[in-house]
Amino acid sequence: MAEYPTALGASSRERITLLGTDLANEVMGEVGFGELAFWLATQRRPEPGETRVFEAVLAALADHGFTPTAIVTRLTYLSAPDSVQGALAAGLLGGGSRFLGVTEDCGRFLHEQLTGVDLPEDDEGWDALALEVVRAQREARRLVPGLGHHVHKDGDPRTPRLFRIAEEEGLFGPHLSLFAAIGRVHPEVLGRTLPLNGAGVCGAALADLGLPLELLRGFALLARTAGLIGQLAEELRHPVANEIFLSVDLNNRSVPPTPYPNGGPHG
Amino acid sequence: MAEYPTALGASSRERITLLGTDLANEVMGEVGFGELAFWLATQRRPEPGETRVFEAVLAALADHGFTPTAIVTRLTYLSAPDSVQGALAAGLLGGGSRFLGVTEDCGRFLHEQLTGVDLPEDDEGWDALALEVVRAQREARRLVPGLGHHVHKDGDPRTPRLFRIAEEEGLFGPHLSLFAAIGRVHPEVLGRTLPLNGAGVCGAALADLGLPLELLRGFALLARTAGLIGQLAEELRHPVANEIFLSVDLNNRSVPPTPYPNGGPHG
Amino acid sequence: MAEYPTALGASSRERITLLGTDLANEVMGEVGFGELAFWLATQRRPEPGETRVFEAVLAALADHGFTPTAIVTRLTYLSAPDSVQGALAAGLLGGGSRFLGVTEDCGRFLHEQLTGVDLPEDDEGWDALALEVVRAQREARRLVPGLGHHVHKDGDPRTPRLFRIAEEEGLFGPHLSLFAAIGRVHPEVLGRTLPLNGAGVCGAALADLGLPLELLRGFALLARTAGLIGQLAEELRHPVANEIFLSVDLNNRSVPPTPYPNGGPHG
Amino acid sequence: MAEYPTALGASSRERITLLGTDLANEVMGEVGFGELAFWLATQRRPEPGETRVFEAVLAALADHGFTPTAIVTRLTYLSAPDSVQGALAAGLLGGGSRFLGVTEDCGRFLHEQLTGVDLPEDDEGWDALALEVVRAQREARRLVPGLGHHVHKDGDPRTPRLFRIAEEEGLFGPHLSLFAAIGRVHPEVLGRTLPLNGAGVCGAALADLGLPLELLRGFALLARTAGLIGQLAEELRHPVANEIFLSVDLNNRSVPPTPYPNGGPHG
Incomplete structure (x- = not known):
């Protein structure tokens, strides 16, 4: 029978543990969010100086204004306001090689x-x-x-x-x-x-x-998640997504199709 | 000409501002990540007590072990290891009405x-x-x-x-x-x-x-992003996703198709 | 021991079945893609007339030009060109209540x-x-x-x-x-x-x-997937996403933060 | 003023065009879905033989049973049943280098x-x-x-x-x-x-x-979208996602944290 070992969250009827500690009494109210994110990723509780550097990095990457990811989150929310998770996920999907890599x-x-x-x-x-x-x-x-x-x-x-x-x-x-x-x-x-x-x-x-080097992009995405929530919060009160959409749609210009060349390298 | 006002990130040649402050000198190294996330969402810098309650909430929601979202992130990473953003986004998409709502x-x-x-x-x-x-x-x-x-x-x-x-x-x-x-x-x-x-x-x-009440789910998703990075970090060192996949695939059982009833309410 | 019954795809060493038929000999080359999509969703092979109506619906919904979903797919591809799946997924996430619902x-x-x-x-x-x-x-x-x-x-x-x-x-x-x-x-x-x-x-x-009524949105999304691939194909040859991004970013205007009202209904 | 040229969908008060044709009269009811997807991607209407080969490929790739992508779509729907688009998008995000590449x-x-x-x-x-x-x-x-x-x-x-x-x-x-x-x-x-x-x-x-070679993965994703809708339709009538989730969660085993080595190559 398969078993799935983990040092992350686990629950019994009375208790919730996280990283081998008691979540309610040893983590909640005691551990900041940046510190916890570091701990979750390394399974090692960081020193205060490490947390400070880590949180400085997260601050540096959280939001850069109207980046493609921010625009994407706002447009997705405009189009599907019933799904905050979809708007955030769509924004994060821009976190690839070019803008966040x-x-x-x-x-x-x-x-x-x-x-x-x-x-x-x-x-x-x-x-x-x-x-x-x-x-x-x-x-x-x-x-x-x-x-x-x-x-x-x-x-x-x-x-x-x-x-x-x-x-x-x-x-x-x-x-x-x-x-x-x-x-x-x-x-x-x-x-x-x-x-x-x-x-x-x-x-x-x-x-x-x-x-972990394989996850450096992940920390940029964590920082950006906070930024994208900020973008949504601003969009809720001072919406611009519809105007962005219209600024594109109203300036579309129909052109004839340009057939893609057929048949591969010798087609 | 359309203009897009924002109080979030903005840059000039010499300076980056965020929420009306100087990012490099007033935010980096001075503001914790939980505090910053609160500030981004409300455009109001929280008091230390507010930050403590907020971070306690984030800790409470960050990871609950092998939830559907955690399994989804691990399976997506197994299937597309080239895209950390895809694995995180896929996990967040489970943050809907039932498990995170x-x-x-x-x-x-x-x-x-x-x-x-x-x-x-x-x-x-x-x-x-x-x-x-x-x-x-x-x-x-x-x-x-x-x-x-x-x-x-x-x-x-x-x-x-x-x-x-x-x-x-x-x-x-x-x-x-x-x-x-x-x-x-x-x-x-x-x-x-x-x-x-x-x-x-x-x-x-x-x-x-x-x-903002419309974004309460968003904070659960922010907490979960840290948890999902933890899941990926653990998967990288102690992989279980392939075993999860096989435990399903090897126990599949072919059954004949069951035609969906045709024709609507009176079909 | 859990078992997972399915009438969809299954493989043995020599054979692949789909919906109780032989995939290679009875489906490939014999069944059109719209017909197959109908069959997969209902586990009932449609009549030619049903396929024609179904494909007419898919054609009607495939692409509407520079919709938010199309813009989102193009911007996500600009930002993360290494992940076609991310660009398509981001676009589909706009398929919610407002624009595709x-x-x-x-x-x-x-x-x-x-x-x-x-x-x-x-x-x-x-x-x-x-x-x-x-x-x-x-x-x-x-x-x-x-x-x-x-x-x-x-x-x-x-x-x-x-x-x-x-x-x-x-x-x-x-x-x-x-x-x-x-x-x-x-x-x-x-x-x-x-x-x-x-x-x-x-x-x-x-x-x-x-x-199935619960999946009507799914068919709109299937149609749109074909449309979004068309958007990406056009973007590859005649890119506009960077110009869209700049048209927003260059017209941003910094405003002071507007603090969100604190303290709930009686705060 | 920016202009965004496109040969894809466009509308006027009376008319909708797609690829330079009249959508209602020349596409709906006249063009199959596989044919349309080819046309959208290449801006060239395929010959019947091309459509047959193309649709055979789509059939070959549509569904392979309980792949990671299928499991992910079912689990995401379990977790967020309010968002069909999220469940499909999550499944597509597994369409990366390993399983669909x-x-x-x-x-x-x-x-x-x-x-x-x-x-x-x-x-x-x-x-x-x-x-x-x-x-x-x-x-x-x-x-x-x-x-x-x-x-x-x-x-x-x-x-x-x-x-x-x-x-x-x-x-x-x-x-x-x-x-x-x-x-x-x-x-x-x-x-x-x-x-x-x-x-x-x-x-x-x-x-x-x-x-287009850059989009070959996109066609695999289009095929898979139809397959994932089939997976959701089956899940709606014969649910297995909760049992999959429990088969993992009930077999979790808590282990102590394994601290990730600190300090980089010489740390």
Whole structure:
């Protein structure tokens, strides 16, 4: 007979446990939501400094205004107001490679660069490693994840702030160190200065916290869930979704069909 | 030209604002994630006591083990491991009327009962109001949302705990008062004692916090997002989804089709 | 030991069955896709006339241009191009009460009106029943589902066409009869002439085909899936999603937060 | 002012067009659903033979019994019965790389192998090309998409059937030719005989039909939407989802948390 082991929630007639603790008495009222999310993902209760860095990351990623995900949630709610879960789920489905994926890409990228490498002991050492990394990416004609921003061209304000918070908490680990060094040395290789963006620094910080790399995107989605609820709350009181819809629909223009070329590569 | 006003995220070249504050300097590192979620939903920064009650609710709802939503997220990840957002979204889509809806139903129900009513000033008064409410439901052959639990038949441990936390923070408002009174008086009407369940008390507490009633389900979904990330993190290290899938598939039994009756009411 | 009976797909080493038939030899190449969808939903192979009416309904509902669902699918694909399933799922999530629900609402409404009623034998009888129905809705201050259209004010071209197809196939049953009668008599009650809309007539036709009322929305979603694939195919070759996104984002206007009123009904 | 061109649905007060035709008079009642789905995706009306091959593919992929996607749709409906769209969307979200992705992977793979190559003129030529392809995959330690099946070890019955249908319709193009040749020659390279699976042959056939390679997964999802509606219809009449849920939940076993290793690669 199959058995399904879990350390997460479990109930008996009298008691509910979560992560081996008593939910009602040891978690409710005692554990903040960011702390709990960290604990659920790692099955390890974080230190206060870890929670502070983690929650700073969640704050950095929660809402960026009228992103595609925010627009999608508002339009879905307009179309199906009976299903809040559908509106939130639809918004989260935009959390893929392009708009919300940089956090995960950057965390994974830094982790790969650090695997099997002796860690430098000072900034000079980090700069040398970063130079290698940026050169290798350039030679392979690949971008460095986390470098560049289409709006904050002179610097993303979230980046120095997260660096400082991590330093204050003694959590400026190898991923952040390499990311910061990339910020210092890349102009030497690329010939121009690009900002270290906020999504990237968040990925570096999450990796330094030891969170599962496969789920870095998941934390961005958790942050965004809070943001999308904010979008819905605003939409309820000051609706704009119908106007967005009409601004598209009223500007549609019928054109003749363009047949897709038939028959494959030799069709 | 259409304009889309928002008090949520906005960016200029140098600065990112959120809710009228400077995201990097006034939010990151300063505001916890539960506090931020409350703020985003209400556009009002909560008091520490409000945050504590709110986070206690989120903790109560984050994970309940192998619920349908948890199973769905694990199976979807098994089937499409390339899309963490899809696995989370699929799990959230189970957050509808049956398994995650009690929180919203209970908050709305209590709110309706309190609308247009002079609020009682003591327990006796609340009991009288609760009696009316339970009697009216019984006469209309409707259930009282939040009353009853299929496992915690002698009492859901989350309920007294959330009552106490709300009292400690001076946030035991009219919704919680009516809910508690329903717990005291319903045996007189129904002839048996049912527990006040945890999902219900969470709805009462969220309503007392003044959160938008239309979005109470949204907060349950936010809590659950953290829980589902925990489910995925556990699945990554101790996978069970394939075994769940096989336990169903290997026990399938082919039966002949049963034609659906044709032709409508008189077909 | 649990067993899960099903008449749908099943496999052995040599054979795949579907609905009690041999998939490879009796379904593939022999059964059209609309016919198969009908068969899967009812476990009864439809007659050719039933398939024709069913496919006419699917055609009527497949695509309506830049609806919220179409915009949502395009924006989600922009944001997460790695997940076609996410883009389609996001679009379908808009298939709720407002934009895609009329089909189901109308089918269910007509069915309720017909339940327990002796069916009229001629148009005069249908008109009398329809008069009762419209009057009762008006007295209850409820709309008649399927009546009215914001664009096709003089008549939705899909309605007479579907009436004719159903007549040609001998499938003009009680739901369509009542719907048509509502179209004839409602001006007498409402004092103005409204069109019978296409979504409504589709619901009536699906109900006359004897399809499960709980799933009428499902058929609208099936039709829409084909439409959304068309939207994605067009987006791939002539992208507009980024321009839609920018048209919203560039017209955002920051406003101060508006605090949501605290404290519930008496807060 | 932005304009959004489209050849898909458009409406005026009197008329609805789709793909440059009159929806009511030229599509409804005249065009089958498979034919319409093809037309929407390619903006080119298919020939009857193309429709037959396309619908055979859809039939092959519509339902495979209690797959993860089917279980997910049933569990989501159990949990949120108010939202059919959510149950279908949740099921489709499992349509990713593992369970539904072979169709797309195989179509793309074959297309890449054919790009820039002179097409062989006889089976001998195809066999030579296939040998090269299988050898190159083996050397790169990569699997050949579409080769192998965990149940149909002696041959997937859908494969020869789809070959035959394509031949009958004169649509056995280069993708199917290469796929068939891979079936003939791979034992010479791999040292054992594997079946050409049904998902793979469907990808080859769709590629030969000239459908957009980026959307091959989309057609598998369209087929599956019909299958998932069938699953819901069966669940409505013969429910098993609650029993599936309980079979997991009642066999859960609480284990202590296993802390995720902290601190990244050198933590």
